[in-house]
Amino acid sequence: MADLLVIEGLSVAFGGVQALNRVSLSVHEGEILSIIGPNGAGKTSLFNSITGAYLPNQGRLLFRDKEITGRKPHEIARLGIARSFQNLKPFAEMTVRENVLIGLERRFSYGLLATILRSTRFRDEELNHRKSAGELLEFVGLGRRSRQLARNLTYGEQKMLEIARALALKPTLLLLDEPVAGMNPTETGFVMELVRKVRGEGITVVIIEHDMKMVMGISDRICVLDRGELIATGDPDEIRRNPRVIEAYLGGGATPNAEKQTPNPEP
Numbered sequence: 001m002a003d004l005l006v007i008e009g010l011s012v013a014f015g016g017v018q019a020l021n022r023v024s025l026s027v028h029e030g031e032i033l034s035i036i037g038p039n040g041a042g043k044t045s046l047f048n049s050i051t052g053a054y055l056p057n058q059g060r061l062l063f064r065d066k067e068i069t070g071r072k073p074h075e076i077a078r079l080g081i082a083r084s085f086q087n088l089k090p091f092a093e094m095t096v097r098e099n100v101l102i103g104l105e106r107r108f109s110y111g112l113l114a115t116i117l118r119s120t121r122f123r124d125e126e127l128n129h130r131k132s133a134g135e136l137l138e139f140v141g142l143g144r145r146s147r148q149l150a151r152n153l154t155y156g157e158q159k160m161l162e163i164a165r166a167l168a169l170k171p172t173l174l175l176l177d178e179p180v181a182g183m184n185p186t187e188t189g190f191v192m193e194l195v196r197k198v199r200g201e202g203i204t205v206v207i208i209e210h211d212m213k214m215v216m217g218i219s220d221r222i223c224v225l226d227r228g229e230l231i232a233t234g235d236p237d238e239i240r241r242n243p244r245v246i247e248a249y250l251g252g253g254a255t256p257n258a259e260k261q262t263p264n265p266e267p
């Protein structure tokens with residue numbers, strides 16, 4: 001399979017903390033890849049580096065054979081990489097549909113003048129956006145909630161809204177940071193179903209997740225980080241049996257079969 005994203009020798013440091021230490025891995029086109037590892041292993045830092053939020057002090061990132069290291073987050077988003085956040089960030093006082101519309105408008109971002117003049121083209125696009133927002137919300141199962149204020153959604157629904165907002169960017173690569181953290185098993189099952197549907201649309205998905213039932217059930221491949229280092233890559237069976245992986249989890253007081261861990265708040 002072709003490589004969609006190649007990460008070469010990536011290091012990220014904060015003062016004395018080495019969040020990532022020469023991490024190399026590739027994401028294959030069309031796969032569902034999970035990144036797992038104990039709390040503080042560097043998983044979110046990896047996403048932050050891919051999306052341009054963190055500047056790596058070593059290494060390179062190549063997306064579709066093009067180097068993206070050091071590019072601005074909005075440039076990287078425009079190239080086709082979208083993410084959801086570990087901590088929820090919807091606009092609470094906007095409706096569900098408006099939250100998605102904002103994502104769509106970011107994608108098309110007209111010149112300011114065009115927006116002010118509300119040109120014909122702008123109005124046409126606006127109608128298209130409303131239609132796309134509706135379709136997207138149906139796609140993630142929030143169709144009937146579109147007129148609600150985002151703050152009135154259940155926690156699980158807000159997580160789905162996060163995914164809808166990321167999908168509004170029409171990404172080639174979707175990065176999900178703990179999409180089922182805090183969800184009940186029914187909601188988790190729904191997200192797993194959704195991730196498969198997203199992949200069915202030709203979108204490559206990378207998931208950071210502590211929920212091993214989801215990880216083992218959905219991943220084509222799994223990468224394991226421990227204290228900033230990539231310690232294993234393989235399919236779910238290989239990872240489950242890998243002695244270094246078992247050690248990393250046991251050393252941290254948890255097992256790779258643990259249902260859930262409490263994530264640290266995102267910095």
Ligand SMILES: Nc1ncnc2c1ncn2[C@@H]1O[C@H](COP(=O)(O)OP(=O)(O)OP(=O)(O)O)[C@@H](O)[C@H]1O
Nearest residue numbers: 014017019038039040041042043044045263264267
């Ligand atoms: N902006 C930052 N400033 C300082 N230290 C940071 C920053 N971001 C991450 N770190 C540190 O880097 C290390 C890796 O953090 P990261 O958030 O990437 O871990 P994680 O694997 O996502 O953990 P969790 O499972 O708890 O979400 C931690 O020691 C963290 O404190």
Ligand SMILES: [Mg+2]
Nearest residue numbers: 043044045086
């Ligand atoms: Mg994290």
